[in-house]
Amino acid sequence: MTSRALSRSVEDYLKAIYGLSGSSESVSTSAIADALDIQPASVTGMVKRMAEWGLLEHLPYKGVVLTEPGTREALRVLRRHRILETYLCERLGFSWADVHDEAERLEHAASDHLIEQMATALGSPSHDPHGSPIPTPAGDIENTVLSTLADARPGARLVIRSVRDEDGEALRSMAEEGLVPGAHVTVAKGTPLTGSVEFAVGNGSAGKGSVSSEVARHVYVLPDPR
Numbered sequence: 001m002t003s004r005a006l007s008r009s010v011e012d013y014l015k016a017i018y019g020l021s022g023s024s025e026s027v028s029t030s031a032i033a034d035a036l037d038i039q040p041a042s043v044t045g046m047v048k049r050m051a052e053w054g055l056l057e058h059l060p061y062k063g064v065v066l067t068e069p070g071t072r073e074a075l076r077v078l079r080r081h082r083i084l085e086t087y088l089c090e091r092l093g094f095s096w097a098d099v100h101d102e103a104e105r106l107e108h109a110a111s112d113h114l115i116e117q118m119a120t121a122l123g124s125p126s127h128d129p130h131g132s133p134i135p136t137p138a139g140d141i142e143n144t145v146l147s148t149l150a151d152a153r154p155g156a157r158l159v160i161r162s163v164r165d166e167d168g169e170a171l172r173s174m175a176e177e178g179l180v181p182g183a184h185v186t187v188a189k190g191t192p193l194t195g196s197v198e199f200a201v202g203n204g205s206a207g208k209g210s211v212s213s214e215v216a217r218h219v220y221v222l223p224d225p226r
Contacts, residue, residue, distance in 0.1 A: 006073060008108040010046075010055070011108060013046060013047075013050065014055065014066070014070060014073050014074040014077060015074055015077045015078055015081070016032055016035040016036055017032060017056065017064060017066055017070075018066060018071065018074035018075070018078065019035070020032065020035060021065065026059055026062045026065050027063045027064055027065070028063040029043045029044055029047060029063065030043075032047075047064055050070070051064075054069055054070075055069060055070035055073065072139050075139045076112070076135075076139070078134075078135055078141075079115065079135040079136075079137070080110055080112075080115050081103045081104070081107045082103075082128035082134040082135075083115050083118050083119050083122070083125075083128075084099075084106050084107055084110065084118070085099040085100065085102075085103045085129055085130070086122055086125050086128050086134070087118045087121075087122060089129040090122060090129075091121070091122070096129045096130060096165075096171055096175070097168040097169075097172045097175070098168060099129065099165070100165040100166055100168070101168070127162070127181070128165075130162055130164070130165040130181065131161055131181030131182075131220075132144070132165070133162075144162070144220075146161055146221065147220070147221060148217050148219055148220055149179070149185070149187070149197055149199070149211075149216040149217075149219040149220075149221055150197060150213050150216035150219075152187045152197075152221065153187065154187055154188060155186070155187060155189050156186070156187045156223075157185075157186050157224040157226075158186075158187070158221040158222065158223060159182065159183070159184050159221065159222055159223075159225070160179060160180065160181050160182065160184075160185060160219060160220070160221055161220050161222050162181055163179065163218055163219050164218040164220075167218065170214075170215045170218050173211055173215050174218070174219065177201070177209040177211055178201040178202075178209065179201070179209075179211065183201055184201070184202055184224055184226070185199045185200070185201055185221070185224075186199060186200045186204065187199050188200065188208055196211065196212050196213060196216075197210065197211055197212075197213060197216040198210045
């Protein structure tokens with residue numbers, strides 16, 4: 001199956017499986033169903049067809065893993081999505097909380113040629129507005145195995161690398177609290193293990209902020225190198 005023959009549904013499956021697996025681990029059919037908000041029985045049928053097309057392998061009692069062609073196609077869709085998000089934000093003035101749904105609608109219709117023209121106009125960006133790496137045209141992508149703000153210990157000094165882009169309300173909460181890619185954060189001492197996470201952004205002059213643990217799980221961080 002060539003890339004031009006892939007349906008919107010197949011592209012959605014590929015992107016979902018890639019996101020759930022980190023491109024290496026197997027993914028259960030129930031996890032795919034949850035991610036795409038569809039019935040598990042529908043997933044079983046699609047997984048069988050995609051295996052026949054050589055896009056994935058179904059491992060009994062474990063789940064599915066993308067093949068090399070499947071991974072390549074998943075990264076192609078992911079590149080389209082993240083270039084579209086970047087273009088919508090930087091050139092059309094969309095809020096970072098609103099671009100995900102717009103990009104979801106456009107990514108299946110936009111040609112690869114249009115995406116590459118957008119990428120050139122943007123100066124070939126390496127990351128989207130949420131800090132996520134954009135796959136190269138050749139299918140290379142930066143390693144994105146990161147811990148989250150919700151996992152951080154009290155007193156930890158961190159820098160925000162990226163945030164998940166699916167939940168617009170969570171993104172608005174992050175923006176209000178200054179939790180944006182590149183921000184330096186210190187987790188407050190005595191932060192409870194559940195419920196909410198307290199922190200200070202930058203030098204702390206603006207006081208402490210707080211988000212729910214659910215929102216904090218959408219914020220990916222690295223140790224602050226400073």
